[in-house]
Amino acid sequence: NAGVTQTPKFRILKIGQSMTLQCAQDMNHNYMYWYRQDPGMGLKLIYYSVGAGITDKGEVPNGYNVSRSTTEDFPLRLELAAPSQTSVYFCASQEGSSYEQYFGPGTRLTVT
């Protein structure tokens, strides 16, 4: 099992550009999450999904979009990147009954 994989590992964007952060899991987990981690701020939930075709907003969804067309993939889309979106982004998946989240290695994004 590869677990939760994220691509790219690093990315620099210019203000106003867009990009998609990829997240995939091979554990057949229904639940998937996107978080951002800023220094001293902990992890903030951006979006989550309880299954293919079902997504919902977390604490900080503005400026982001998600889709969940398959169980395995949960991409995060940034439209019109802004410096405030400079952060480390973590994807996680969860097997329903255990509530344990499995995290990916993260994507470090800088918007300049």
Next chain:
Amino acid sequence: AQSVSQHNHHVILSEAASLELGCNYSYGGTVNLFWYVQYPGQHLQLLLKYFSGDPLVKGIKGFEAEFIKSKFSFNLRKPSVQWSDTAEYFCAVKEKGTYKYIFGTGTRLKVLA
């Protein structure tokens, strides 16, 4: 809105010292509680979790945590830390019946050899 407070942002200890990291949450209903750890250069991983029953829960690597409902607290403890415990520790809360997790701001622990 729910919130999770971790009052110790940075902790420095010598090996063999005892550790207690505080975690308080603001939600009054039934919650599930978690501690995650992020070792340098590694993924976040689960240390331990509390759902119900015995309020003292044991996790991996000798860690334990105690749920005190009256204090809305879930403090993490380890009797004797090792250099390899150097990491960032996150407390998280999930309201029962939902799938949204609220994480604390984290505590960076440095253990001196």
